[in-house]
Amino acid sequence: MESLANIKYRKFFWPLLVGLVIWLAVPFKPASVSLAAWHILAIFVATIIGCITQPLPIAGVALVGFTTTVLLGVVPMDTAVEGFGNxxxxxxxxxxxxxxxxxxxxxxxxxxxxxxxxxxxxxxxxxxxxxxxxxxxxxxxxxxxxxxxxxxxxxxxxxxxxxxxxxxxxxxxxxxxxxxxxxxxxxxxxxxxxxxxxxxxxxxxxxxxxxxxxxxxxxxxxxxxxxxxxxxxxxxxxxxxxxxxxxxxxxxxxxxxxxxxxxxxxxxxxxxxxxxxxxxxxxxxxxxxxxxxxxxxxxxxxxxxxxxxxxxxxxxxxNEKGAWSTLIWFSILIFMATELNKLGFIPWLSKTLGGSLHGINWVFVLAILLLFYFYSHYLFASGTAHVSAMYAALLGVAISAGVPPTLAAMLLATCGALFSSTTHYASGPATILFGTGYVKQNDWWRMNAILGVFYIVVWFGIGSLWLKVIGMW
Incomplete structure (x- = not known):
């Protein structure tokens, strides 16, 4: 008889705890945020944390999040499956x-x-x-x-x-x-x-x-x-x-x-x-x-x-498992992120944070957002999870603060590739190449810290000027 798959049930603890806390914190939600938007936020955050702790492969975590969203009546099934047609x-x-x-x-x-x-x-x-x-x-x-x-x-x-x-x-x-x-x-x-x-x-x-x-x-x-x-x-x-x-x-x-x-x-x-x-x-x-x-x-x-x-x-x-796994988790994360936007949470967050930055030159706002986005990847083991969790919100804040939309979207998008140059668990290639044993962990972190500064200067500094030259802002 075939044995059961080895599920890391303990790693469900943090996703469930954080998701429940947000779900039950409805009395404290901002008045302008709808109940549906708050609930989808709770499930989305729990799903992203699950993508980080990985009690299941990322596609399995996303599938659980999708099912929970529909089962609890937050979003109807017809709407939920639209993400699979993206x-x-x-x-x-x-x-x-x-x-x-x-x-x-x-x-x-x-x-x-x-x-x-x-x-x-x-x-x-x-x-x-x-x-x-x-x-x-x-x-x-x-x-x-x-x-x-x-x-x-x-x-x-x-x-x-x-x-x-x-x-x-x-x-x-x-x-x-x-x-x-x-x-x-x-x-x-x-x-x-x-x-x-x-x-x-x-x-x-x-x-x-x-x-x-x-x-x-x-x-x-x-x-x-x-x-x-x-x-x-x-x-x-x-x-x-x-x-x-x-x-x-x-x-x-x-x-x-x-x-x-x-x-x-x-x-x-x-x-x-x-x-x-x-x-x-x-x-x-x-x-x-x-x-x-x-x-x-x-x-x-x-x-x-x-x-x-x-x-x-x-x-x-x-048999291209990576493709079909991506189809599942990518569709579901896009669906959740879209619903956060459609139900009004991302616009509210962007407007609120953008308002708090009123009066600050947009160049400084963009610099702060990019540095925060880049270095916060030390807390993530997946580029997908990080982009899903922060990209839309940071882009909304940047636009609200007066950053040219295409400039903000492009720099934040390329940051999603560059922040993989942080740790030995930052991405799939990092895990594979570090796992070969050719590079010691202290060397990996030391050199990545130096090269990270180089990427910030070249891609965000020179890159911004280049985008100006080619008319993207």
Whole structure:
């Protein structure tokens, strides 16, 4: 007989306690906040805390929150299920399937090996080449965890083994530590450069739309290209100085990559199709604002072509657990956040906080909000939970204080990627790459603290000026 799943019931304590306290605090709620808005707030906060404590996987927590909302009559079922029809959610699901093609066909590995062959003569060049792989695949890989763990890290692990660098025998600092930590930072940077580079970005886009601010794929790309390029160039060099590898030259990397490419043989038909479809998706995403084609439709088109051509099977799509898990929790969190807005809680909060900041220059307000948003991630183990909990409220406060709406929406949205550069539990890629044992915890926190200041200056400082240049505010 099959045994029951191991549920961490103790971790339900805080979500239930906080949710009940808020639910029962109705006598103390502001008069202008409706009873339904207060109750959805209680369930939403309990769900977010559950996403942090994780008595169940995040999709399970969201499902419990959804069921509770409808069961207690806070929102009718017909309204609640509307979140599952959100096109942003389906864009993520299809993009997950598209990224599956990178791994299944071997196209992602081939690209990585080509980069290593071209730029891998020195350790720093090797780091830049791996960063290039992450950059190239980021636009169509909304799972930054899959990008780091499924495409780039296997190459790093093989390279480190080739140079005799492994945590098992204390030789991780030879080359493995440097490459692993640089890839983590590359993943953070590329996640901020493309709307479709990680799921929380698309959640922010949906939440911004509720505040009547539209962020397009091309607009996001233009906003991120300058701070992103600066970061991609400078960060590996900073890490090289702070955390230098013992091996500076890697003459074996090129022959190793050539040998691995030889084993793979010439590009298969599946890889060629994957390459062509990826290029098509990028072109259509870039042109979507001009030709009127929805970004979600582009993702559906790309996956449909891969299925018609036999690159992906229907089973591949059905077995893409990350996509369907995202469909559940993302739809539910968007539904709850939308209801908070629709029922009046977010507008009330924004107006109240915005009023308290009246008279303060909006530049200072925006700076305070961004710093608070960035550093509060030390309390979160999920970018999704953090964006769900704070993005809409902070955006509302910023707009109420007079911050140009698109500027506020864009900087807060990219902050959702950058604040992953805080802890070893900050995101999926952080958990995977830290878990390899190549980088010690004190080194991880120390270097992230330094690089966090760099990101704040480049993305929020220079980034704001760049957004002004391109007319986004």
């Amino acid at each position: 096109k942003t959610v389906w864009l993520i699901v299809m993009a997950y399937c598209l990224s599956r093609g990178f791994i299944k066909t071997g196209f992602g590995r081939r690209v990585a090996l080509i980069f290593v062959r071209l730029f891998g003569k020195k350790t720093l060049g090797l780091a830049y080449s791996l960063m290039g792989v992450d950059l190239l695949t980021a636009a169509a890989t909304p799972s930054n965890t899959a990008r780091a763990g499924g495409i780039v890290y296997p190459i790093i692990d093989s390279l480190a083994s080739t140079f005799g660098s492994t945590p098992k025998d204390g030789t991780e600092r030879k080359i493995g530590s440097f490459l692993t930590f640089t890839e983590f930072q590359a993943n953070v940077i590329t996640s901020g450069m493309f709307m479709t580079a990680m799921a929380p970005n698309l959640l922010a886009v949906s939440l911004a739309k509720a505040d009547h601010v539209t962020l397009t794929w091309m607009g996001w790309f233009l906003a991120g290209i300058v701070p992103g390029a600066i970061s991609l160039v400078v960060v590996p060099f900073l890490i090289y100085k702070m955390y230098p590898p013992e091996i500076k030259d890697t003459p074996n990397a090129k022959p190793w990559a050539e040998a691995e490419l030889a084993k793979m043989g010439p590009m298969s038909r599946a890889e060629k199709i994957m390459c062509a479809v990826f290029a098509l998706a990028l072109v259509l995403w870039i042109a979507s604002s001009f030709i009127g084609m929805d970004a979600a439709l582009v993702a559906f088109l790309a996956v449909a072509i891969l299925v018609i051509c036999g690159v992906l099977t229907v089973d591949d799509i059905l």
